[in-house]
Amino acid sequence: MTTAEKIDIHQKQDLDFVEKEWKKWQDENDVSLIDDVDESFLKETIVKDLSFVSKMTVQEYTLFQKWTEVHKKYPTTKANTLFGDEVLMQNPEQKKMVQEVKNNIWIPESPEDYEKLEPVLEFTDDTEKRFNGKSVRGNLSEKWNTLRTFLSTMKNNSNIGRQLFFIVKDNVSGKYLGVICISGDFMDLGPRDKAIGWERHAKTFDGMINHTAIGSSIVPTQPLGYSYTGGKLLAYLCLSDDVQRLWEEKYGDKLVGVTTTSLYGKSKNHGLSQYDGLKYWKRMGFTEGSVSFEPQKETKDLIKQWLKKNHTRKYWEWYEATRPNGQPLKRDHKNRSYMFTYSRLDVPKDIVKTDHCRGIYFTKLYENTYEYLRGEIKEDQLKKRFDSSTEALVEVWKKKHASKRVKSLLERGQFSKDTHFYNDIIFLDWEETKTKYLQDVGR
Numbered sequence: 001m002t003t004a005e006k007i008d009i010h011q012k013q014d015l016d017f018v019e020k021e022w023k024k025w026q027d028e029n030d031v032s033l034i035d036d037v038d039e040s041f042l043k044e045t046i047v048k049d050l051s052f053v054s055k056m057t058v059q060e061y062t063l064f065q066k067w068t069e070v071h072k073k074y075p076t077t078k079a080n081t082l083f084g085d086e087v088l089m090q091n092p093e094q095k096k097m098v099q100e101v102k103n104n105i106w107i108p109e110s111p112e113d114y115e116k117l118e119p120v121l122e123f124t125d126d127t128e129k130r131f132n133g134k135s136v137r138g139n140l141s142e143k144w145n146t147l148r149t150f151l152s153t154m155k156n157n158s159n160i161g162r163q164l165f166f167i168v169k170d171n172v173s174g175k176y177l178g179v180i181c182i183s184g185d186f187m188d189l190g191p192r193d194k195a196i197g198w199e200r201h202a203k204t205f206d207g208m209i210n211h212t213a214i215g216s217s218i219v220p221t222q223p224l225g226y227s228y229t230g231g232k233l234l235a236y237l238c239l240s241d242d243v244q245r246l247w248e249e250k251y252g253d254k255l256v257g258v259t260t261t262s263l264y265g266k267s268k269n270h271g272l273s274q275y276d277g278l279k280y281w282k283r284m285g286f287t288e289g290s291v292s293f294e295p296q297k298e299t300k301d302l303i304k305q306w307l308k309k310n311h312t313r314k315y316w317e318w319y320e321a322t323r324p325n326g327q328p329l330k331r332d333h334k335n336r337s338y339m340f341t342y343s344r345l346d347v348p349k350d351i352v353k354t355d356h357c358r359g360i361y362f363t364k365l366y367e368n369t370y371e372y373l374r375g376e377i378k379e380d381q382l383k384k385r386f387d388s389s390t391e392a393l394v395e396v397w398k399k400k401h402a403s404k405r406v407k408s409l410l411e412r413g414q415f416s417k418d419t420h421f422y423n424d425i426i427f428l429d430w431e432e433t434k435t436k437y438l439q440d441v442g443r
Contacts (some may be wrong), residue, residue, distance in 0.1 A: 002326075017324045025316055037306040043345040045302065049295035053350040059441040060294065061354070062263075065155040067433045070425045072297060073149065074098075087427050101146045102421050103222045110416055114228045114402045118171040119394050121180070121242045125165065145166060147179045150221045150423045154263065161327055162213070162251055164243065168220075168234060178234045181217035182243055185209055185259050187331050190360050192259060192284030196370045208373045210253040213243075215260040218274075222420035227409060229401040235260065236393040239280060239363055244388065254379050258367045261287065262359035275361045278395055278422035280386055286357040292322045292335050293352060296436065300334075303341050314340065320408055357430035 053061055075090045085279050089095045108114065108300065126212060148156045162184035168177040192198075203209045215238040220230030236242070238258055247255040260281075262273035273295045275281055294300070307315035318337045321329035332334060342352055366372065367383040386392075409415040425433050 010080060014323060018329060019320060021321060022313070022316060023308075024204055025320060031309055031312050033185040034305065034309045036309050037302050039306070039345060040095055042299075042302055042306055042341075043347060046295055046298050046347055047351065047363075049299050050293050050351040053293045054354070058354065060438060062155070062325050062441050063153055063438055064129075065294070066153050067425055067428075068296070068423070069155050070149065070422075073138050074407065074426045076426060079207070084281065089426060095144055098144050098150070100422050101143055101176070102150070102419070102423060104174070104176050105421065106170055106173065106177055106418055107417055108223070108225060108227075108421065109228070111406050111410060114224075114398065115247060116172060116294060116399075116405065117177070119168055119177055119233060119237065119375045120171045120390065121162070121166040121240065122169055123238060123246060143164065144179055144393070147221075148181075148217055148219060150425075151179065151221055153422065153437060154219075156217075162210075163216075164246055165252065166237075168237060176221050178220035178230060179217060180215065180234055180238060180243075182213045182220075182238060182247065182258075183216040184327070185214045187211040189259065189284070189360050190288060191360050195284055195362070196373050198373060202373070202375050206375055207253075208375065210251065210258040211373060212259060213247060213255060215258060218260060223417050226418075226420075227406065227416050229397070230277055232401045233394065235275055235278055235281065235392065236397055239365060240390045240393055241388050242390060244365065254382075256365050256372050256382065258360050258363045258365070261360070273359050273361075275359065277401075279400060280363050281361050284360040284362050286359055288320065288357065292338065293354065294338070303338065304327070307337060307341065311340070311344075 046073065053064060056064060074094055078089050079086055079088050089098075092349065099138060104114065106117075124141050134333050144167055145156065152164040164182040166182075169175065170177055193203075198208070215235065218231060218234045218238065220234055224230030224231075238260070238385070243258075244255045247253065260275060262413055266316075276283065295303070304315065306318065307318075314337070318330050320334040323329055339346075339352075342349075364370065364385055365388065367385050368377060368381065369385075371377045372379070372382055406415065422437065422440075425437070
C-alpha cells in the first residue's frame with residue numbers, strides 16, 4: 001500500500017468518526033434554546049477590550065494577562081477588622097495554600113549551597129500511576145498551580161491534550177525548586193520541521209508528532225533561577241529518564257525529542273534566553289507570525305455563546321470535537337475561534353495582533369531521532385544520545401552553569417537571595433502591579 005493510499009484511509013476513518021460524533025452532539029444539544037448575542041454589542045465589547053491591550057508593549061501585555069489571571073483565580077473582599085478596613089482573600093483555603101507554598105521555597109544559606117542540592121521530579125497527576133516502579137497517586141495539582149501562578153509573570157495557561165505536571169524538589173530538604181509541564185508538541189514549527197525533514201503526513205497521519213513533546217512550563221523558584229541559572233536546571237530535567245518513562249507509560253508513545261520556546265525572540269532586550277548555551281539543546285530559529293491579543297473572560301464567554309448559536313459546527317469543532325485517539329480535532333482552537341469572530345464582525349485588524357516571535361529550541365534524545373521521526377527506522381534501532389538520568393543532568397547543570405553563575409555574581413556583588421514570589425498581585429490594582437513588576441517580566 002502506498003503512502004498516499006494510507007493517508008486516504010486515515011483521512012476517511014477520521015472523517016467518518018468526526019461526522020458520527022457531530023450527529024451525536026446535535027442530537028444531545030438544542031442550540032435553539034441558547035440566547036442570541038447582539039452582534040453590534042459583541043463587536044463593541046471586543047473592540048473595547050482589544051483597543052486597551054493593543055496599546056501595550058509585549059512585556060506590559062504579558063504582565064496584564066498575569067494580573068487578570070490572578071484576580072480571577074484569587075478573588076478578594078473588603079472587610080472591617082481590628083486593624084481597620086482590609087482587603088482579604090475570599091477563600092481561606094487558598095490563603096493557606098499560598099502561604100504554605102511560599103514558605104517551602106528553597107533559599108540558600110550560603111552561595112555554595114547549590115552543591116548540596118539533589119533535585120527530583122515529583123509527578124502531580126491526580127490519578128494512580130506506576131512511576132519508577134512504584135504505585136503513585138498524585139495529589140499536588142493545587143500546589144503545582146499555586147507555584148506556577150506566583151513564580152512567574154507569565155500567565156499560567158492550561159492546554160488541551162497531553163500534559164505531565166512535575167514539581168521539582170530538593171530531595172534533601174524537601175524545598176521547592178520549580179515546576180515543569182510537559183505537553184503535546186506544536187504541530188507546526190517551520191525551523192524545527194525543516195531540520196527534522198518532517199512532512200505533514202508523517203507528523204499527522206503516521207502520528208509521529210506524538211513522539212515529541214514540548215516543555216510548555218519551565219519555571220524555577222527564586223533565587224534559584226537568578227542566582228544559580230535554575231531555569232537551565234529545569235530545562236535539563238525536561239529531558240530526564242523520568243519524563244521519558246512516564247510519557248511512554250501514560251500515552252504509549254516513545255519520546256524521542258523535546259521542544260521548547262523562549263519568551264522572546266529577535267526583539268528581546270533582556271539578554272540571552274535561559275535555553276541558550278545549554279548542552280543537548282539546539283536553537284532552531286524563530287517562530288513566525290504574531291501574538292494575538294485576547295479579550296476579557298466575559299467577552300470570551302460571549303464569543304463562545306455567539307458561535308454556539310450562530311456557527312454551531314465551527315463551535316463544536318473548536319470546543320467539543322476530538323479525533324478517534326482523543327486528541328482535540330483542531331489545534332489552537334481558541335485563537336482560531338477568535339480570529340473567525342473578529343473577521344465576521346469586521347473588528348479592525350490593527351488591534352488584533354502584535355508582531356512578536358519566540359526562539360525555538362529542540363533536543364534530540366537519540367542520535368537518530370530525526371530518522372525515527374521521518375519513519376525511516378524502527379524503535380529498536382534508536383541509539384541513545386547522552387546519559388539522561390536525573391543525576392547526570394543535574395551534574396551538568398552544577399558544573400557547566402551554576403558554579404560559573406555564582407562566581408560571576410559574587411565577583412560583581414550581585415548575588416541575591418530574593419524569592420520574587422508574586423502573590424501580592426492579589427491585592428494590587430493594575431497600575432500598582434505595573435509600577436512594581438513591569439521590570440520583572442521575563443525573569
